[in-house]
Amino acid sequence: MEKPLAIPMILVLLLTIAIIPIQQADALTLGAKKNLSNNGGQSAGPEIDMDGTNLCVTWSDYTPGNADVLLRCSADGGATFGVKKNLSNNGGSSLGPQIDMDGTIVCVTWRDLTPGNPDVFVRCSADGGATFGAVKNLSNNAGNSGSAPIAIVGTNLCVTWHDTTPGNTEIFLRCATSPP
Ligand SMILES: [Ca+2]
Ligand SMILES: [Ca+2]
Numbered sequence: 001m002e003k004p005l006a007i008p009m010i011l012v013l014l015l016t017i018a019i020i021p022i023q024q025a026d027a028l029t030l031g032a033k034k035n036l037s038n039n040g041g042q043s044a045g046p047e048i049d050m051d052g053t054n055l056c057v058t059w060s061d062y063t064p065g066n067a068d069v070l071l072r073c074s075a076d077g078g079a080t081f082g083v084k085k086n087l088s089n090n091g092g093s094s095l096g097p098q099i100d101m102d103g104t105i106v107c108v109t110w111r112d113l114t115p116g117n118p119d120v121f122v123r124c125s126a127d128g129g130a131t132f133g134a135v136k137n138l139s140n141n142a143g144n145s146g147s148a149p150i151a152i153v154g155t156n157l158c159v160t161w162h163d164t165t166p167g168n169t170e171i172f173l174r175c176a177t178s179p180p
């Protein structure tokens with residue numbers, strides 16, 4: 001007597017498993033789209049990081065007349081954003097920004113052609129992106145230096161990049177115990 005019930009029971013179970021994820025997906029609440037760049041030039045290559053309710057987005061933007069690294073931060077999880085900041089603000093192409101945050105420490109790295117060859121630049125903030133220290137040139141050498149992911153834990157930070165200065169492409173690393 002149990003066997004005829006087994007197949008309908010399995011079907012009900014399979015249907016339940018299939019329907020639950022759909023219902024959960026429908027229950028997701030998406031906020032409204034926000035235009036963070038909202039300017040006339042090409043805005044490309046956004047990167048994002050978030051720690052708690054501190055959130056920053058960085059990208060490369062041609063609106064200033066050449067490629068510069070722009071940044072916009074939020075202290076309330078993306079509900080409202082501060083003004084755009086131009087972190088590079090120089091004549092050469094500033095491309096491929098990368099970002100990491102820990103608490104209110106925010107650092108952005110990018111590849112900058114202003115020195116005459118591609119170098120890795122970094123700029124850090126200790127107050128969630130409200131104010132930034134000076135730009136630092138981490139590579140400062142003759143070869144092609146680029147693609148600079150960054151990691152921050154507490155006040156410790158490390159940046160890595162590829163560099164052709166040794167004669168072939170090598171991977172460099174530079175660390176600091178406090179934001180430069
Ligand atoms: Ca734009
Ligand atoms: Ca620039």
Ligand SMILES: [Ca+2]
Binds near residue numbers: 119120139142144145
């Ligand atoms: Ca270089």
